[in-house]
Amino acid sequence: MTAPDSFLSAFFAIPSGSSTGQSNGRRYIVSRSEQVSGKSHKLVAHELGGTDYISLNLYLTRDSGALLRPCEMSSEKVIDFVVAFKPDE
Numbered sequence: 001m002t003a004p005d006s007f008l009s010a011f012f013a014i015p016s017g018s019s020t021g022q023s024n025g026r027r028y029i030v031s032r033s034e035q036v037s038g039k040s041h042k043l044v045a046h047e048l049g050g051t052d053y054i055s056l057n058l059y060l061t062r063d064s065g066a067l068l069r070p071c072e073m074s075s076e077k078v079i080d081f082v083v084a085f086k087p088d089e
Contacts, residue, residue, distance in 0.1 A: 001075050003058060003068040010083045011058065014043070021087035024080070026050060030087075045081065054081045 003011075011032075014021075018031045023045075030045040038060070045054040055071035056078045070078045 001068050002064065003066040004079065007068065007079050007082055008066055010085065011041070011043070013087075014082070014085060015087055019087050020048070021085055023082075023085040026052060028052075028054075028085070030085070043078075043082070045085075054078055056082075 014030060014032050016032050016034065018029065020027065020029050022028070027048040028045040029048060030043065032041065032043045034041050040060075041058040043054065043056050043058070045052075047053070054077070055073070057069040057071065059067040059069065061067060068075060068078070
């Protein structure tokens, strides 16, 4: 699926590396990394004190734009998580 603009803005607002924050009333530790000179991105989040897990890949392509590839979960789940995520300051 092509990633919506609201998702892309929120995704790139999440700090690179590991950070903590909240999404939809739950606390998470999040790891965001970049590969292939910024053309490929990965995000993994684990709920602190819970069982929720988020995992996705984002590919920035010349021909198809920003392609969102969730890992064994719905696109809606990862979009909702990322758009709602607020990193700790």
